[in-house]
Amino acid sequence: MEDVEHIEKEMKLIDANGVRLDGRKYNELRPIRIEAGVLKRADGSAYIEWGGNKVLAAVYGPREAHPRHIQDPARALVQCRYNMAPFSVSDRKRPGPDRRSVEISKVISEAFSSVVFKEQFPRTSVDIFIEVLQADAGTRCAGLTAASVALADAGVPMRDLVAACASGKIGGVVCLDLNKEEDNFGDADCPMAVVHGTGEVVLLQMDGHLTYDEFQKAMELSLGAADKLFELQRDALRRRYSVTLEEILREAPPAAPAPPPEEPREFEQMPEEPGTSPDSDKELPEDDFGPEGL
Numbered sequence: 001m002e003d004v005e006h007i008e009k010e011m012k013l014i015d016a017n018g019v020r021l022d023g024r025k026y027n028e029l030r031p032i033r034i035e036a037g038v039l040k041r042a043d044g045s046a047y048i049e050w051g052g053n054k055v056l057a058a059v060y061g062p063r064e065a066h067p068r069h070i071q072d073p074a075r076a077l078v079q080c081r082y083n084m085a086p087f088s089v090s091d092r093k094r095p096g097p098d099r100r101s102v103e104i105s106k107v108i109s110e111a112f113s114s115v116v117f118k119e120q121f122p123r124t125s126v127d128i129f130i131e132v133l134q135a136d137a138g139t140r141c142a143g144l145t146a147a148s149v150a151l152a153d154a155g156v157p158m159r160d161l162v163a164a165c166a167s168g169k170i171g172g173v174v175c176l177d178l179n180k181e182e183d184n185f186g187d188a189d190c191p192m193a194v195v196h197g198t199g200e201v202v203l204l205q206m207d208g209h210l211t212y213d214e215f216q217k218a219m220e221l222s223l224g225a226a227d228k229l230f231e232l233q234r235d236a237l238r239r240r241y242s243v244t245l246e247e248i249l250r251e252a253p254p255a256a257p258a259p260p261p262e263e264p265r266e267f268e269q270m271p272e273e274p275g276t277s278p279d280s281d282k283e284l285p286e287d288d289f290g291p292e293g294l
C-alpha cells in the first residue's frame with residue numbers, strides 16, 4: 001500500500017503545461033481505428049484499436065432465444081458477454097467470468113437495450129460478444145463502440161449508433177480518455193455512452209469522486225468525443241458497404257451488346273402455314289423425336 005502511495009506522489013500524470021504522460025492534452029483522444037465486418041461466421045462484427053486496447057466485437061441475431069424459458073413474447077432480449085483474454089493484461093488474467101466482467105456485460109447490454117427495436121423481434125435474442133485481446137484502460141468504452149458497429153453490420157434495426165468514451169481526473173485536472181497509468185493512479189474515471197442522434201446517455205458509471213463542476217466538464221469532453229467516434233464508426237461502415245464501380249463490374253460483367261435490329265424488308269412475304277402447301281410433307285418441321293415423332 002505504501003508503495004502505491006509513493007508511486008502516486010512521484011508520478012506526475014500531467015505537467016504544468018497540461019501535457020500528459022503520453023503527450024496528449026487534456027481534451028485529446030488516443031489514436032482510434034475501427035474496422036467493420038472482420039469475422040465471416042458472425043452476423044456482424046467489428047474490430048477496434050483504441051490506444052493500447054485491441055477489442056473484437058461479434059453479433060448474432062435476432063435469432064430464436066435459447067433456452068426457451070428466457071424468451072419474451074413481446075420483444076427481443078439484448079444479451080452481452082464481455083470477456084478479457086488471459087493474455088490481454090500484463091499479469092495473466094484468470095480465464096472466465098468474474099465480478100467485473102459480469103458487471104460490464106450487464107451495463108453494455110442495458111445500453112443497447114434502449115436503442116435496438118426489440119418489439120420487432122419477439123421471442124428472439126440479439127447476442128453481443130466482446131473479446132478484449134489487449135487492455136489498456138477504457139476497454140468497456142472501446143468494446144461498446146465496436147459492438148455498435150457490429151450491430152449495424154449485422155443489420156440489427158436500431159435507433160442510432162452508440163459511442164462511448166470515459167473522462168476522468170488526473171492531478172486535479174479533468175481529462176478525456178484515461179490510459180492505464182492514468183486510470184490506476186488518477187483520481188476519478190467516468191465512462192459514458194451516448195446515442196448519436198439524440199445525445200441520450202445510455203451508460204454512465206463513476207469510479208472515484210468528481211465535484212459537480214468537474215462532472216459537467218467531464219460530460220462535455222465525453223459528449224465531444226462521442227461525435228468524433230460516430231464519424232469513425234460511420235466511416236468504418238461506409239468502407240465496408242460502399243462498393244466501387246470496378247467491384248460491381250468484377251461481380252457481374254456487362255452483358256454482350258444486343259445485335260442491331262434488322263432493317264424491315266420492303267416486300268416481305270408472309271410465311272406459309274405449315275401443311276398448306278402441296279409438298280407440305282417436306283415442310284413439316286422435325287421435332288426432337290425425328291420426323292415421325294415417337
Ligand code: ADP
Nearest residue numbers: 089090091093135136137138139140141180183
Ligand atoms: P475499463 O477497461 O473499462 O477502463 P476498468 O476501469 O475496470 O475497466 O479497468 C481498467 C484497466 O485495468 C483495464 O483496461 C485493464 O488494463 C486493467 N485490468 C482490469 N482488470 C484486470 C485484471 N483482472 N488483471 C489485470 N489488469 C486488469
